[in-house]
Structures are given as C-alpha cells and as structure tokens.
Amino acid sequence: MLKRTPLFPVYAEHGARVIDFGGWELPVQFAGIQKEHDAVRQQAGLFDVSHMGEVRVSGVDSLFFLQNLTTNDVSKLEAGQCQYSLMCYPNGGVVDDLLVYKLADDSYMLVINASNIDKDMTWMQQNLTGTVDLTNVSDETAMLALQGPHAEQILAKVTDAPIHSLKTFRFLQDVNVSGIQALVSRTGYTGEDGFELYINQHDAIKLWKTLLNAGQEHGLLPAGLGARDTLRFEARLPLYGQELSKDITPMEAGLSFFVKLDKGDFIGREVIAGQKANGTPRKLVGIEMLERGIPRPHYPVFVDGKQIGEVTTGTQSPTYKTNVGLALIDSAYSALGTELYIEIRGTQVKANIVATPFYKRKP
Structure with a gap:
C-alpha cells in the first residue's frame, strides 16, 4: 500500500500525474515539467514535500550526539538557524543528507529523506549516547516549499512575520500564516530563493490553497517531483541514491564544505580525513x-x-x-x-x- 501525504486529495484538482516515488504516491507533474520548472525560475512554484521526515532531538546531550552523528559543526548554530549536513558510516559512505535546525538550547529538528526515515531512525538509535530523546514526528508534520523569485512577495501577503529580513538558512518558529501556525525556513532545493513551511498535517490543505490563492497574480503554479528534480540538478544539489549513497563519500560528491574536520571526532571522520589529505x-x-x-x-x-x-x-x-x-x-x-x-x-x-x-x- 503506497503512502500518501495530507495533500493527496487536492492533486486531482490540479490535473496531477501521480507516480510511485519510494513507496509514496506523489505528483510527478501538474501542468508539465517544463512549465513548472520555468515558473520556479521566473515566478514561483509550490511543492508538496510532506513525505520528508522530521525528527526531534532533545536532551542535555543533544549537541554532543549530533556532533558525533553529523559531518557539519552543530556547535556553530544559533537558535533560529539551520545547516546542511550529512550522516556517514565508519567507511565514509553516506547514511543520509539532512538539515539540522536548532530550535533552542538542547532542542533540534532533523529533516531527512523520505525513503530513509526508517533506516535513519535505526542508525540514530544505534549511535545514541547520553541523555537524548529522539522523536519521529514525520507522520504529524506536513511541509510545503514555496520557491522562486516571487516567493517572498507571495508569503508576505499571508503573514505579518518579518520574512523580508529572514536570511538564508534561518527560520522563524510559531509564525501565523493566515491563522495556521508554522515554522518558516528560508531554505529550499531548487537553486532559487524561497521558503519551506512546516505545519501540522491537518492544516496542509488549507495552507496549500491559501498560498496558491495569494500567488495567483504572481504566476505561482503547483509543481511536482519532475520539476523539483530538474531544478535541484541544474543547481548541482545532490539527490540521495544518485549523487550520495552508502558507497559514495561526501568528499567524492564534492561536499567538503559541509565536512568540518576541525570540530572533533564524528562517525566516518578517519576515512574522510584521509580522502581530504590524499585525494579521492x-x-x-x-x-x-x-x-x-x-x-x-x-x-x-x-x-x-x-x-x-x-x-x-x-x-x-x-x-x-x-x-x-x-x-x-x-x-x-x-x-x-x-x-x-x-x-x-x-x-x-x-x-x-x-x-x-x-x-x-x-x-
């Protein structure tokens, strides 16, 4: 049985062509990949990415746990800031790539790939040390991505939050978006400016329709997996299972910027450090x-x-x-x-x- 996001009921309203994507029934396109791709590059596109996984990490040892688990330096994060990072095996191969959000001291959210949720949870549990609580909140969380040069104008129409001053890889919590409580992050997977909005799954359809209505005059279109893939590819953003895998290291994939060898030990560091010193x-x-x-x-x-x-x-x-x-x-x-x-x-x-x-x- 394929999984469905909370937005599945509205796909048909936009003429979506739905496919099996890693066990999820998701739209590969609505109006067409070329048209959706162009909309994101020139105006704006709206993606349902509710299939992505979200994991809460809390407890007094959360920072130590995440420093050992991931390649980037979590200690550099301030509350309200997030970073791209990777989890690696001891051989340097990649478990998954992810975003790490610092919600507060000793409180984080990890955003992981949908097809890796179960594997990632198992890996994190196996490497759990100290006083740390892991909570998989994927099923209760929906996520929409509003991407493109008009994204800020569109979002500003439906919230009074200071999104104009929100910098890339920063986020605001408890934002009121037309009566819906959201975490709003200036991040994305398209190479364009934009926002990702994390909300309760029950609010997904309302927010989807609110944003599409607000963006109508700005050329906003619903966009599917096809355009998401061509957009991220043109921007050279990696896709797990293609540019990254258990057999491909961050150094081989050209992601050395997100590997901080000077932060101390982490899983996979020895192999990765050797590759940095000697080449891949x-x-x-x-x-x-x-x-x-x-x-x-x-x-x-x-x-x-x-x-x-x-x-x-x-x-x-x-x-x-x-x-x-x-x-x-x-x-x-x-x-x-x-x-x-x-x-x-x-x-x-x-x-x-x-x-x-x-x-x-x-x-």
Missing part, C-alpha cells in the same frame, strides 16, 4: 554532450575504451536546453575540458567535462 579515487563532475544524446543515470562513462565511471543524474536542461549530467568518475580523468564518451543504448556518444553548477541564481 573518484570525483563527481559535470558533463555536457557534444553529440546528440541525453545522459541518464547509470549510463557508463568511457575514456579511450576504458570505463571510468557512470552517470548519476542527467537530462536536457529545461533552462538552457543543453544535454547535461553529473557523473562519478575516476579522479584521474576529472579535469575540466576532458573529452569522454557516454554509452547510450550501446553507442558511445561524445561529451566533455564542464564546470558546475549548471545554473546559479543572480544576486
């Missing part, structure tokens, strides 16, 4: 096709007839109409401009290595 055997790179063809996940990558890796994500960029991808390859071949070949349905098609991200929002 593999590296995630951007590729652009020089001949006709679209790189897709798991397509093999070759140089001089030798397979050197495989594509992790690839598509035709909706913004630029170029055929581009990300590939995890042997580091020896990772220099910009290196010519290589992607095997597409049995034929090797020419490509080269290019700089990423493919898209970067103008300040």
Whole structure:
C-alpha cells in the first residue's frame, strides 16, 4: 500500500500525474515539467514535500550526539538557524543528507529523506549516547516549499512575520500564516530563493490553497517531483541514491564544505580525513554532450575504451536546453575540458567535462 501525504486529495484538482516515488504516491507533474520548472525560475512554484521526515532531538546531550552523528559543526548554530549536513558510516559512505535546525538550547529538528526515515531512525538509535530523546514526528508534520523569485512577495501577503529580513538558512518558529501556525525556513532545493513551511498535517490543505490563492497574480503554479528534480540538478544539489549513497563519500560528491574536520571526532571522520589529505579515487563532475544524446543515470562513462565511471543524474536542461549530467568518475580523468564518451543504448556518444553548477541564481 503506497503512502500518501495530507495533500493527496487536492492533486486531482490540479490535473496531477501521480507516480510511485519510494513507496509514496506523489505528483510527478501538474501542468508539465517544463512549465513548472520555468515558473520556479521566473515566478514561483509550490511543492508538496510532506513525505520528508522530521525528527526531534532533545536532551542535555543533544549537541554532543549530533556532533558525533553529523559531518557539519552543530556547535556553530544559533537558535533560529539551520545547516546542511550529512550522516556517514565508519567507511565514509553516506547514511543520509539532512538539515539540522536548532530550535533552542538542547532542542533540534532533523529533516531527512523520505525513503530513509526508517533506516535513519535505526542508525540514530544505534549511535545514541547520553541523555537524548529522539522523536519521529514525520507522520504529524506536513511541509510545503514555496520557491522562486516571487516567493517572498507571495508569503508576505499571508503573514505579518518579518520574512523580508529572514536570511538564508534561518527560520522563524510559531509564525501565523493566515491563522495556521508554522515554522518558516528560508531554505529550499531548487537553486532559487524561497521558503519551506512546516505545519501540522491537518492544516496542509488549507495552507496549500491559501498560498496558491495569494500567488495567483504572481504566476505561482503547483509543481511536482519532475520539476523539483530538474531544478535541484541544474543547481548541482545532490539527490540521495544518485549523487550520495552508502558507497559514495561526501568528499567524492564534492561536499567538503559541509565536512568540518576541525570540530572533533564524528562517525566516518578517519576515512574522510584521509580522502581530504590524499585525494579521492573518484570525483563527481559535470558533463555536457557534444553529440546528440541525453545522459541518464547509470549510463557508463568511457575514456579511450576504458570505463571510468557512470552517470548519476542527467537530462536536457529545461533552462538552457543543453544535454547535461553529473557523473562519478575516476579522479584521474576529472579535469575540466576532458573529452569522454557516454554509452547510450550501446553507442558511445561524445561529451566533455564542464564546470558546475549548471545554473546559479543572480544576486
């Protein structure tokens, strides 16, 4: 039986095409991926991301627990601030990537990937030390993402909270959004400005309709998983199971910025520190096709007839109409401009290595 978010009943009203996504029945598109992608880049899009997991961490040893569990430095967070981080296995492979929110001293919220909720909870319980309480609040929490250059204007119409002054990776708690209590975070997964709103699941449909109504004059559209994937990909934001996995380390994925080796010990630190000092055997790179063809996940990558890796994500960029991808390859071949070949349905098609991200929002 597929799981459904609290917003499932309204999908049909917008003509959603629904798919099985990691055991969830979710919309891959509403009006169409290209149209939704363009709306987020130029106006605004509204995503149902209520399938994501939320875990409360509390207790006097919460900071110590999270410092050992994650790669980023949680001690740097102030209340009202969040950070991107990763949980790793002792071999450096990634358990999951996540956001860590500091709600107050000794009180945090972790936002984890939907398909990893059970695995992550087990991992956290196995590594629990000291006086710490873990509470999985995923089922009672809904999450909407309002993304795009008009997101602030739209949200400002339905709340008196000072969102104009809210900086990236900061959040406000107990915000009144048209009578709905929300945690409002200036974060997202699209490469655009925007907000993620955490609410009680019972308020999800009301907030969805409130935001769509407020955003109508600003070109706000409901957006599905298809546009979410193309948007995050253009911005080179990783997807667990593709750019990250138990077999791919943060260093290989190019996420060293979110690994703070000087904070002290954490799970996976020894291997990751070795990779930082000595280099990684593999590296995630951007590729652009020089001949006709679209790189897709798991397509093999070759140089001089030798397979050197495989594509992790690839598509035709909706913004630029170029055929581009990300590939995890042997580091020896990772220099910009290196010519290589992607095997597409049995034929090797020419490509080269290019700089990423493919898209970067103008300040």
